[in-house]
Amino acid sequence: MASTTQTTPATTEVVQLHATTHFSIKLTPTNFPVWRRQVHSTLIGLNLHGYVDGSVQEPPKFSGSAQTATNPDYLHWVRQDQVIVSALLESCSDSIRPLASSASTAYDAWQRLATTYASASQSRARILSLKIELTQNPRGTRSISSPVSDEDLVVYILTQLGDEYHSIFSAVCVRQKPICLAELADVLIDHERQLQADDRARQTVLATANITPTTAPLRSFSEYNGPDQIRLGDGNSLHISHIGHATIPTPSSALSLENVLHAPQLHKSLVSVSQLCKANRVSVELFASHLVVNDGVEHVGLMDSLHRSE
Incomplete structure (x- = not known):
């Protein structure tokens, strides 16, 4: 029976991928199923899906009995694989990009994203969404003397932030361990400093092209x-x-x-x-x-x- 593992590329041409044209939907902590479907369909259509599912494996680096000449199949595989890695990184939102940035191959990057967001987008996000709904009726059936938990305070703070803090909200949603108030304060302060730095950069930018x-x-x-x-x-x-x-x-x-x-x-x-x-x-x-x-x-x-x- 023929093996399903492919080690030699079917073509010597490197297919160029750009997130702006091929992966227009950016990955966020809550839309992994839609983003995955988009990437799957595109890569299958371009005959590149094997790079992320592992069926196209890395060829030997050297060829010949002396093992001194670089294998052209290896060079092609590296170039095509890194093009896919670059497109995957570009299609991730800012809060997710660091997770995949240290991946050495497209398969590694895909596994990290799938492992982290396939289920996480449905767990913590669901809990926090329910708590956000409760902020519309904060008392409910509790007595006035009932203590307010840290997580309730965290949710209240997050719901009062503007759109420029959306990446912080997304990051908190996918955490398996609840964030404490002190840590949230540090994160928000750092993010505010970054926003101020970005504003200064936008104000001082000069056009070097028409x-x-x-x-x-x-x-x-x-x-x-x-x-x-x-x-x-x-x-x-x-x-x-x-x-x-x-x-x-x-x-x-x-x-x-x-x-x-x-x-x-x-x-x-x-x-x-x-x-x-x-x-x-x-x-x-x-x-x-x-x-x-x-x-x-x-x-x-x-x-x-x-x-x-x-």
């Missing part, structure tokens, strides 16, 4: 399939869908914007002052409430942002 959230301003554009992404000041990355050309009209001429990146996840368009000046031989003066674009040769004003409605 970026738009839609293709509407682009006069011409083409689809982008490369590996590059847009790195934000807070450490996150945005997927680039297209690259094109745009112009900014002025009373005397049009300013050209080359290599404009289309990033659908962006909320506002960004213009690189450096690229604008180099492409059009202009200079930009920045004021407290507006900016002025000057001709670099005749030193006359071409555009004042105070007089623009966009």
Whole structure:
């Protein structure tokens, strides 16, 4: 009977995977069944499921009787396996990513996620959800003198937090051991410091590329399939869908914007002052409430942002 274990890849081509296009549903502590179905279907469709279920095993590193030449099947397996690991990591929410980040293979990463969240998403989450419902009627049948448990206080605190603390709530839901008030306080303080640091990073970030959230301003554009992404000041990355050309009209001429990146996840368009000046031989003066674009040769004003409605 033929073995079901596959050690040699069926193709020498490495299939590229990106979470933004292949795994659009990010894994959270409460949606593992849906996320697993998404990953399973995609990997089966691309003939890559064996890397996570263990049926495609690591080939020998060396080939030949002397065992000195690197086995090409091994090199292919490593490359394809790490592409899958990267996509799995990218498809995890921030609170889950550390769990899989130390996994050496796709199979290892998959086992860690499945072991942790297949059942955990139904246990602690269910208990806490019931307690949250009780916060709508906190007294119930208890007498006024009944003591309030630490877990009841933890639930009350968590339900008063904003959306920016959702990752903390998710992490508490999957814990098998209840979190105490002192530990929760430390976690919330650390998270608040991180939020403040992220805000400072967003406020100080400078655009080093021309970026738009839609293709509407682009006069011409083409689809982008490369590996590059847009790195934000807070450490996150945005997927680039297209690259094109745009112009900014002025009373005397049009300013050209080359290599404009289309990033659908962006909320506002960004213009690189450096690229604008180099492409059009202009200079930009920045004021407290507006900016002025000057001709670099005749030193006359071409555009004042105070007089623009966009």
